[in-house]
Each structure stands twice: as structure tokens, then as C-alpha cells.
Amino acid sequence: MDLSTAALLAASGLAAGLVNAIAGGGTFFTFSALVAAGLPPVVANATSAVAVTPANLSSAWAYRRELLANLRRFTALGLVSLSGGLIxxxxxxxxxxxxxxQLVPWLLLFATGLFAASPRIVGLARSVARHEGHAPSRQAWAAGLTFQFLVSIYGGFFGAGMGIVMLAALAITEGDDFHLINSAKHLCSTLIQLIAVVVFIQAGLVSWRETFIVGAASVVGGYLGVVYGRRLPAPVIRWLVIAIGAALxxxxxxx
Structure with a gap:
């Protein structure tokens, strides 16, 4: 591996960690860089998933206060995330x-478009699932878990953009508190990727040299992303992710 390729992979890992911590979609960078480095698409996707898992753990740790405060609330989301990620x-x-x-650009288009429509999804979820001051109905909660299960299957299959789709899914069960949704997203995405990593390693789909470079950089970006993400307004974060997803x-x- 030459120096320029190593630098590209490190930069993609740093960018992925930052963006994943803020709103999701950071694996757009790592997957693209790994393909550019010459890995076959399936191997690039599996390698990307393994490489950004430490960053997700780092970001989840940075959100530990929100996670501990809502651990019981997030239990069902965690279980459906594990099962969907495995599938x-x-x-x-x-x-x-x-x-x-052939599927890659369509998957990216789907993820970006859904995230762009997330404010309307939140509004619809509110009107169907909530009365002011009350928790979501059982029907809305079941719909949200079903949506999360489908998102988890997507996330286990194609890591890039999983966070974008998941934010929309979690809006149904968690409302429009961005940082509450984001903490749930980090928990669920980490569980999805952990189970997927086990499957990918057993299948021999991981290129380890690239994994170490991208993974080390993504850990740094993941923690910094949470720190700076807390200071950014939600609309700014949303439009940043939309722009990145559209460009890629x-x-x-x-x-």
C-alpha cells in the first residue's frame, strides 16, 4: 500500500467517525475510499463495517449518560437491531x-432521500403515535420496532447510510428529541455492526490491513464528533448529512 492510499483511508476513517457521531452516514466515506483503494465491493463493505465499529463504541461511550438513563426504554430496540443485523x-x-x-447507488439514494424527508416522517409519527404529553400508542410503538427491524437488516447488509435511515425510524418511537434519538442510534448501530462483524469475519470478507488504518482514525473522529455535535443545531446537522449523501x-x- 502506498502512502497516498494510506492517507486516503485514514482521512475517510476520521471523516466517518465525525459524521457518524453527529448524524450518521459516515460510512459513505469509508466504503468509497476502500473501493477506491481497490477492494471488491462486498469486501469493501464488510471491511468498512468492521473498521468503524470501534468508532461507534467510542461514540456510544460519549453518549453514556443518555444511554444509562434510557437503558430499559431502549431494550426492545436493541433486540430487534441484533436480529435484523444478523439477517x-x-x-x-x-x-x-x-x-x-449495481445496488450501491440505489441504496445510497434511498438512504439520503429518506433522511431528507425525515422532518415529515417525524410530523406524521407525532400525529399518529402521540397525543400531547403522552407516550406513543402500542400500534405506533410496534410500527416503530418493525421499521427498526427492517433498518437493521439494511444496516447488516449495507452499512453506509444506516444511521441516516435509523434516525428516521427512531423518530417514530422516540419523538423529535435529536440527542435522545442519536443516543439510541449509537446503541442500535453498534449492536447491528457487532453482530455483522462476527458474520463477516467468519465468512472471510474482511481485509485487515485497511481495517486497522480506517478504524484507528475513525475512533478519534467518533469521539470528537459527539463533542462538537452537541454544539450544532439539528437543522444544520440534517442538511450537512443530506449534502454528503447526495454528493456520494x-x-x-x-x-
Missing amino acids: GAYILTVTDNASFR TVWFFVR
């Missing part, structure tokens, strides 16, 4: 590179 990871292991390459979606369509 999604298995699907990736039986998908060939040519088919996966176009790039994968035209490459």
Missing part, C-alpha cells in the same frame, strides 16, 4: 460483487 449480514455473505455493485450518491451513479 442482513448473512444476506451480504451470499451476494456476489457484480450484483452488489451522484458519484456512485456516474463512476
